[in-house]
Amino acid sequence: MLIVENISLMVEDFSLNNINLSIEKGDYFVLLGLSGVGKSLLLETIAGLRTPSEGNIFLRGKLLNSIPIQNRQISIVYQDLVLFPHLNVYENIAYPLKAMHAGDIEEKVIAAATQTGIADKMERMPASLSGGEAQRAALARSIAAGSDIFLLDEPLSSIDLKSKNELRILLRNLNRSGITIVHVTHDYEEAISLATKIGIMENGKLVHVDTTEEIFEHPKSEFVAHFIGIKNFLRGRITKQTDSDLKIFVSEKIEIFCLSELDEGNVFLMIDPKEISISNTVLEGSIRNHFKGRIKDIAPARLGLVVTVDIGVDFAVHVSKDAFYSLGMNVGKDVWINFKASSCKVYN
């Protein structure tokens, strides 16, 4: 339904680079990323409000550039300033219908407002609405516009928790009714709760697109890893050795032995804090990875403690309180951390 092909765009000192994306009819696609990574820029480019310097966007099989914005049937809903402030709720919802010289305007406005649960506030001015009510009115307006793709830019960010949950239900229902939704957010819980597909954005690039399950079970970016509480997440390059089945993972500041089916290339490496041990001296045995470092922080966990050890990069290590006290750990103390090559999870 919507194909984004090699889109690049430069805005002041920020750029979107080679974005490729395919969204099927009925998808609930969430673009997930931190603030300032280019999510909204991509959304506006899809809406046709910005012209890419390279690449094409195809909408319903047609090149987007060939369709005037007002005929694209894509409507965009932002986080705030969602309604026209000088028009009341009724006039806001009726706006696209009047623009398209539609018939039965009143009937259509009431139907759209009823669908989003804002029909009892038709006379209200936007300034008197709560964030959730304004979003409902904006969604009703998009429905009235007859759009079958909604582009939502952080639509739930500035509203209270109760309204947020109700709006999530509304968004799911709209999606089930056949509306394709592209939703930009920095909130991974929102993504899990709503998305059928997720695209992860970092620094103007779409780094990973997959189903929600795959994204969170096998994270391929630091961003997702941090979100779901995975610590000890490193980016680097893996190389094989001629005389060993162990591979060497090389990042900027550290080299780690690991067991992996991958031979060469750029990878992500993760080590569960529970798989790492701390000792006052190097541990002899089958363990391949030993690093000397200094304790930087100690934080209580649900069970035991999480000790952060600086070995050039910060490593989180999960230890019991018993071990903590028996080893006499404290902030600033020099210790060794040890973990097996088989404890390293490597993804390309």
Place this chain on the structure above:
Amino acid sequence: MNTVSLNRTPLNLVFAFLGGALLLFIIAPIAGLYLNAPLSSWTETVADKSVQDSIWLSLWTSMAGTLLFSLLAIPLAYILARKKFRFKSLINGLIDVPIIIPHSAAGIAVLGVISRDSVLGQAADLVGLKLVGNPSGIILAMAFVSIPFLINAARDGFCAVPERLEKIALSLGASPVRVFFTISLPLASRSIVSGLIMMWARGMSEFGAVVIVAYNPQTAPVMIFERFTSFGLKYSLPAAAIFVAVSLLIFIILRVISKK
């Protein structure tokens, strides 16, 4: 806990005194107009046909210039607010030129463009329109010196309209023309109306440029000047007082209406 009353700090007292002195500087001369003009002369001046004509001429020519040039100024203000292009800051600077040059020089400049020897003057002649010594010339002179007030206010008004709202309107199926008239213009209207009032008021009070383009028919400022130079202060005072009263009254009414 004791709190310091900000109202009575020495700084505020000094500022209040300085501000009060300034207000007095504005109010005193205007009040003087009314206090020094004998009441008997008022009725006589109000009934004077030439006074009525010149005040009316000032009012309508300034209004006509404001409305006519707003058709050009508002689109320009929108472009300046929304678009990025080369020499934009140069154009922004150029707009303020009529404010900074002496208004007699502005009058001479306008006269150069509309005189019978000029292309515009000759073109106007062809269609039977006289520009010099005519209300049309007065309109042009007034508009020349007062147009910056409208352009600047309208540009600031359009800048304050979030571009996002225009984008939403476009995505909802409205054409760019419709977006301008239903979103941008209404949301910038307060600034635009304020600019229109300022342009009208400034144009109406213009003397320097107008007197060079058209000594006759006489606008109110020219008529007041002539009475002053020919008959002295005593005769010019009532005319000045009446013109100021009419101007202030309309100015206040328009301000009140525009704020509603």
